[in-house]
Amino acid sequence: MAGLENIPDQMLACQVVEFKKPYKIHHVPTPKDLQPHDLLIKTAVASLCHTDNMVREGIFQPKLPSTASHEGAGTVAAMGSAVTDFHIGDRVMAGLYLHACGVCGDCKADLPQYCQTSEGAIGVNTQGCFADYVRIDARTAAKLPDAVTFGTAAPLACAxxxxxxxxxxxxxxxxxxxxxxxxxxxxxxxxxxxxxxxxxxxxxxxxxxxxxxxxxxxxxxxxxxxxxxxxxxxxxxxxxxxxxxxxxxxxxxxxxxxxxxxxxxxxxxxxxxxxxxxxxxxxxxxxxxxxxxxxxxSLVSSPTEAREMLQVVAEHGVRVTKNPVNGLLEIPNLLELAASGKMSGKGIVIVDPAQIELEKQIGATV
Incomplete structure (x- = not known):
């Protein structure tokens, strides 16, 4: 595994610790137990989705505590031994599904979102993106075109x-x-x-x-x-x-x-x-x-469709109407806006402003 030597042992995360209760925003261990096909992403932006409320209400019931958000984008910080298509420092949109079997009919048809033996979706069945770092599967992740910003990519990961x-x-x-x-x-x-x-x-x-x-x-x-x-x-x-x-x-x-x-x-x-x-x-x-x-x-895109989508976004300048908050500690304010019914577009959390500044140097403007 490459890159883990530079990763802190603790990170800030926003978690469901009890169903039907408010999130708890606190420090937790950083996920360093990477499997061969895993990427550890340093989160730049994470996004709020309706499904997050379904998890919090217990409609979906992951093992608790569970870090929220299945929409995220960031930079590869470490990777498993079998990863060949990504490098440390690559900008990526998180794929939702973790550890599909790779051998069932759905996996062979490039539909891992329907695999019945996967660990499920990050932020729904496993730990999600409302954290400084998130563990994802390289096989469902997508590199960002240079033009596409983290702020646009994060909501695209599911929505x-x-x-x-x-x-x-x-x-x-x-x-x-x-x-x-x-x-x-x-x-x-x-x-x-x-x-x-x-x-x-x-x-x-x-x-x-x-x-x-x-x-x-x-x-x-x-x-x-x-x-x-x-x-x-x-x-x-x-x-x-x-x-x-x-x-x-x-x-x-x-x-x-x-x-x-x-x-x-x-x-x-x-x-x-x-x-x-x-x-x-x-x-x-x-x-x-x-x-x-x-x-x-229809559920979510296949990995191939997700990568195609990002090219459409880059080529046609597809824009996400965003309601940003700065930092994981501001998530309660974002939830209040969402609950008001007055939100226009998507709510996003800027987790790491430094990455936002760096991407400007490559001309990421969409």
Whole structure:
């Protein structure tokens, strides 16, 4: 293993120590038990995701204490004996999944996110990125293009990877229409930009003033307020698309009516991709049977898709609308903003300002 001799024994981390209780921000041992394919990343930026709240509430139940956040980016500080594609000092976006088996059908198909024997996702099933250092798997990590900043890369590790894969799965061609329900959120505003980069036209639906404004700002061709009701949303989508409806829709919203709305704005024989995670996904039979709407689900990108996504970000200047706080000790303030419903885009934590300053020297501006 290379690099461990320079790593401190203790680090600051923000952890779930008891479900349904506030985080504890304290010093813990630095993870130095690297397996052959591991990277130890010195965290530059970590990001807040809805799933973090699901862990804190005990919907996901890792062994406690568990360091939060599965969205992170930083610099390789040490690496395991089998790592060949990375070097100490490389700037990387953390891959979510740790120690997939490599031999099951999903792993062989470059879908380690579905491997049933992996250790799961960092920050969800294992220790995460709200810490000075995080242990990740080199096989799911991605080097950052020089243009892409840590502040952009961290939210992309889950939010970006999730919406990018969903849009790929939707299969909408250049010039066709994609619906995004929940278009003005952390995933949605990225989805608009990815779709536009691919030459796709977008109907964005949201139910918050902040979300509607962000959807407009990031380039949705049509923006519809879901608070006007399903019939008005469908009418707006059909007006934009010559009465047909969009070719496919991605549902990002957990609202109880969101899946039904997503299907309703989709044209007959079209496809709805469900990535939101409510307790139940409810769609009237009329949409499925009489309009032949197909429903697929999608998780996060494969490692190959994640690397492709970063190239799209670099080439097209995809921007993450960010709400930054400085340092792990400021996480409670970020949580307060998120709980207010007033957050526009993604909440991020600048863990190591020194790395932010260094990346400016290579021209990282996206």
């Amino acid at each position: 970006g990877c999730t919406i990018f894969r969903a849009i790929k799965q939707a299969g909408v061609k250049e010039g066709e229409w994609l619906g995004l329900v929940g278009a003005g959120g952390g995933l949605g505003h990225l989805g608009i930009q990815f779709a536009k980069a691919l030459g796709v036209r977008v109907v964005g639906v949201d139910a918050r003033d902040e979300g509607l404004e962000l959807a407009r700002k990031t380039g949705a061709d049509v923006v519809v307020d879901a608070r006007k009701g399903k019939e008005a949303v469908v009418a707006a989508a059909q007006e934009a698309t010559g009465g047909e409806g969009v070719h496919a829709t991605v549902n990002i919203s957990e609202a109880s009516s969101a899946a039904a709305t997503s299907c309703a704005i989709t044209r007959r024989h079209g496809l709805m991709i469900q990535i939101a995670q409510p307790d139940q996904v409810s769609v009237p039979f009329f949409e499925l049977v009489f309009r032949n709407i197909k429903i697929h689900s």
